[in-house]
Amino acid sequence: MRRICVIPCGTKKVWDKEPSAGAVSAEKAYIGVFHRLCQAYAKKFFDEWVILSAKHGFLRPNDFVPGPYNVSFSMKKHPELMTINQLKEQAVEKNLLDVDDIVLLGGKKFRPYIEQVFTNKTAFHYPLSDCKGIGFMQQKLKQAIDFGQEIQE
Template sequence: MKQLCVIPCGNKKIWDKVPHLGKVEAQNAYTGTFHLLCRQYAEKFFDDWVILSAKHGFLFPEDFVPGNYNVSFSMKTEEVIRLEELNMQAYEKNLHQFNKFVVLGGKKFRPIIETAVEGEYIYPLQGCTGIGYMQQMLKKAVLTNHSLHD
């Protein structure tokens, strides 16, 4: 079974600290605590992972993000990637080769990911009552080398 970890991007970005920095690889663009913990988890337990951005869609770690933006899936704006685009991206980036998707993040990602790609979905953080608990679980999993998704 081939699995892919999907992690959220986050509000804090490298351009908040270095505004004139040009494009950067996605793996270096997002600097928030939750994103960084998700990334540590993804790097530790998965061969393949992507960042899900409300503006840019599915980003492999080495994909480039052109610059700063402030868009979330809850916003009603043209800047939010359309589900049709996400679906096309999933196809173009060959995400259909994966049949198991481990999605780190809140409930809001569920309809998005389940519309974009077909497969088995696991949401190891869905029982958490807040971001603090999510961060605690991710930290503990990485430190103890015990995954949350098995």
């Protein structure tokens, strides 16, 4: 069975601290607390994981992010926002569609994108969906990492 974890990118990026950093790998580009916890969780429990960026789409950890940007899925009319069709094309190119389970770490705003891209027999899991805010999500991720136990829905 093939499982993949999808984690959100995050607003805080390496260029906020190091403006001259240039292109960096996706796993080093995002430095916010929530993203870092999501990444640690994904690394601990999954063989395969990707970052979902509103501007760059699905990023594997070693994909490069060329530089700073400020695009989020809440910016509905932003010209650089990835469309569902672009995300579908990327999922095909990156061989992401043939998965049995997708675990999405993140808020509700990501669900429509994931569910519209992966329209096959994929099962979706949202282990943080019962959390009432980012602080609770972070706490839940940290506990799972510390105890070495995946979050159950």
